[in-house]
Amino acid sequence: MGRVVVEVMPKPEILDPQGKAIDAALAEKGYDRFRSVRQGKRFELEVDGEVTEGDLELIHRVAEEVLANFVIEDVVKVEAL
Amino acid sequence: MRIGVITFPGTSDDRETAAAVTAAGAEPIELWHNEANLARVDAVVLPGGAAHGNYLRPGALAAHAPIMTRVASAAESGLPVLGINNGFQILCEAGLLPGALVTNASARFECVDACLRFENTATPFTSAFQAGEEIVLPVRTKAGAFVADAQTITRLESENQIVARFVNDPIGSTSAIAAVRNEPGNVLGIIASPEQSIEAGFTPADPDTKLPAKPDGLKFFTSVLAERVN
Numbered sequence A: 001m002g003r004v005v006v007e008v009m010p011k012p013e014i015l016d017p018q019g020k021a022i023d024a025a026l027a028e029k030g031y032d033r034f035r036s037v038r039q040g041k042r043f044e045l046e047v048d049g050e051v052t053e054g055d056l057e058l059i060h061r062v063a064e065e066v067l068a069n070f071v072i073e074d075v076v077k078v079e080a081l
Numbered sequence B: 001m002r003i004g005v006i007t008f009p010g011t012s013d014d015r016e017t018a019a020a021v022t023a024a025g026a027e028p029i030e031l032w033h034n035e036a037n038l039a040r041v042d043a044v045v046l047p048g049g050a051a052h053g054n055y056l057r058p059g060a061l062a063a064h065a066p067i068m069t070r071v072a073s074a075a076e077s078g079l080p081v082l083g084i085n086n087g088f089q090i091l092c093e094a095g096l097l098p099g100a101l102v103t104n105a106s107a108r109f110e111c112v113d114a115c116l117r118f119e120n121t122a123t124p125f126t127s128a129f130q131a132g133e134e135i136v137l138p139v140r141t142k143a144g145a146f147v148a149d150a151q152t153i154t155r156l157e158s159e160n161q162i163v164a165r166f167v168n169d170p171i172g173s174t175s176a177i178a179a180v181r182n183e184p185g186n187v188l189g190i191i192a193s194p195e196q197s198i199e200a201g202f203t204p205a206d207p208d209t210k211l212p213a214k215p216d217g218l219k220f221f222t223s224v225l226a227e228r229v230n
Helices: A017-028 A053-067 B014-024 B066-076 B086-093 B150-158 B218-229
Strands: A002-010 A041-047 A073-080 B002-007 B027-032 B043-046 B081-084 B100-102 B110-118 B134-141 B145-147 B162-166 B177-181 B187-190
Touching: A002 A053, A041 A053, A053 A073, B002 B014, B014 B027, B014 B218, B043 B066, B043 B086, B066 B081, B081 B086, B086 B100, B086 B187, B110 B177, B145 B177, B162 B187
Parallel strands: B002 B027, B002 B043, B043 B081, B081 B187
Antiparallel strands: A002 A041, A002 A073, B100 B145, B110 B134, B110 B162, B162 B177, B177 B187
8 A cells, every 4th residue: 555645835925814824833832942933734645555656756746736725735745755 | 486505414594594595585505515516596605614624725624515516607697696704715716707715814713803995896696786885794713814825916916806805905816816816707715704794783983983883794605696687
């Protein structure tokens, strides 16, 4: 069984209130080393057998069509594990 | 007149929306997300709620429901389509409206009565209003902040596609945008709940005076009825 990881991040210019809230909570606990925190998403897609080039192409398409919304997000990684 | 009200798994405001349709004098037609046709409706409303639990992104999974293929082709031929809150998110995800809706700047679910000012009223759902007119509607959303790239915002401004803005934006929307239409004007999305202000005695409170506001939400539904009759 093969597995492909897709990672999606909010576009840099989009305000990320969740990341900001996490950053504030870290600072509250005394972890003030971080300039900022941004929160993204990681998807793991499993296929039967080895991951083929065709699978990766399909997953790129699925990532663009469904997993990410290009108005607000970027696909930053598509990688077979 | 038959106005379709689409229910997705997780839609919560479909009954109030159907009641608003009835109050306006039209016939609400219940439509289920996996239906393959629109049952000859004259307009369609996507109500608020949390379709598919808002998994992935608000509206993202609902945008791929079978009925949305029909909504898209009917919208292309001019069918009036109104998306309220989650319905607005679904229309953006489906590409029927520009931009996207993201988490409020406060990162909180906001539940407030807010004042909206109309900019352009040339849609089937807002013809009973005047540009510059202010109305009060309840705003209840976690992801109501409208975003789009600068080029798109400029185009929306110049093409008169910004239908209404918040007077005091409670959610941190780009340019305080509260309602947007598509280019032809038949598809409208709004981050506020017209269906929650249809009857005197049960309206939101004016944020300034604290007095009950007028039931102006009803006019969204009577507008589309008047368009049809004319």
